[in-house]
Amino acid sequence: MSNQSIDDAAAVRFVFDEARLVDERRLDDWFDLFTDDGRYWMPLTRGQPDGESHTSLFYEDKLLLRVRVERLKSPRSFSQSPPSYCQHVLQQPMIESSDLARQAWVVRTPFIYVEAQADEQLVLAAVSWLHLVALDGRLRIRLKKVELLNCDAALPSIQLFP
């Protein structure tokens, strides 16, 4: 398989598979989708140039992602009692750029994200930009950037991964 190139259709399908892992709380599998230098970024402002000198909602490298994923397994994650559940409702992903020779894609996907905990439910609208690369014959995430529609609003806790 490793020599077989991955096509655009596979990159689009990946977007659905990725969201499903989060929604099913298969977070170790989701974590493994990121490259070693992968990042999960949710900017705090529209058009924010970077996550180093400007605060973000998420700007997680793999270490910080690991902290989140492991924390959610802890019985002492008090804010997760009762646990939160989430659902991504994806619009058709569109290939923004595709470099089949280098096996690299950018896929843009508008979506609605619902996070529920007990009697409360939070609904967010966002656009994700998945920067994908193929490593050893499978797609991996170099960057997942999530642009929240109301990124500058006063928000309650967002505990899972939009």
Add this chain to the structure above:
Amino acid sequence: MTSYRNDNAAVLNLVRPQAVHRDVYVSPEIFELEMELLWRNTWIYVGHDSQVPTAGDYYTTEVARQPVIMIRGTDGLVRVLMNRCAHKGAKLVSARSGTCEAGLLRCPYHGWTYRPDGSIRTIPVRSGYDGTGFDGTTAAKGVVVVHNVVNYRGFVFARLSAEGPSFDEYFGASLSSIDNLVDRSPSGRLEIAGGVLRYMHDCNWKMFIENLNDTMHPMVAHESAAGTAKKLWAGMPEAVPKPMAIEQFLPFVNGYEFFDKMGVRLYENGHSYTGVKFSIHSNYSAVGEYEKGMEQAYGAERAREILGEIRHNTVYYPSLTIKGAIQSIRVARPIAHDKTLIESFTFRLVGAPEKLLQRTVLYTRLINAPTSVVGHDDRHCYRAIQDGLTTDGNEWVSLHRNYVPAETDGMAGDYNGTSEVSMRGQYRAWARFMSGGVADGAKS
């Protein structure tokens, strides 16, 4: 159900030296009285003057739930205006910040315009007011100006009430924490930078404020966040430098002894800071050329003195909390008895390496964001208190830890870090203002 309005004694009965009645958190009526008596009569943080660098720049927020505009005038002064058109009362500005067109505030409804000092510049077809009795009214003076405003080294505070303690009387020596934050800039200048995190809490504002100098909670509430980070890093060889995020997480799960020895210093009127001797920020790695730049700016001895002061949280009761050692602030905006907006800002130390801005940006994201694993557990606990306090059988909240009767003679001083004395100090001030009293140290 007790009615507190017009019953001063009932309000005072809510506060004992070492306990408070649940109604201070759960009663909507007490909340209304707090807005009228505590939040109007004390000095509330409005904003930082770097948010309005040039004439005509404005920043909008709320003081005691009333919308206000912080605006810089053509004379360079930063004023605080009520965000209300003198005519029919429309909020003049709805954007959170900006620059007013042609240097004037203009009402979107009938086009009345105002100078940044609040005075009326134009009313369309002004002749319509001739002989109507309009001249001489409050409206004719323009937008209501908050007269009691102090810009302390860039930090703008307002007291809405005409009478009350002066700024210096109210804050006194607690201002040393703002001093230390400003002094940490080699140029002596700070700039708000890096964005504002706005985190909505479904709890009473006091739960947040009290928590800032509650040092018995981090190792419990934050075990899942900081403890997990500690475990993940545990296998790493000593030689591998700790990433900044790990440096910032780890001290949250330090033991009781660490937090106790850190110490807490109390001032009158509810102000306090933890980290008298050291704090969770003490062991951060040095940042590049920063110390050298500080020595050049202040001289070696003074620079050491400034950087040796590594305070944890300072509470400027009731609205502002600051972390001088990493140049960040959190501002409490009460909305209802069970709803509070917490806004977190970070500063650039003008003239210092950009890495310091990046450090505070990382910290505030890890700790203060709506997406923060530390913040999640704090907020969960606050809401759990809000719900738990509605139960019958025990209407009192214990603040006994390390209480000594001698405290009541005057609370200013140093105490062990895990004492609940900072909360007792806050309620002492609370009771005084809620009963219409004056600040300690104020002339009667």
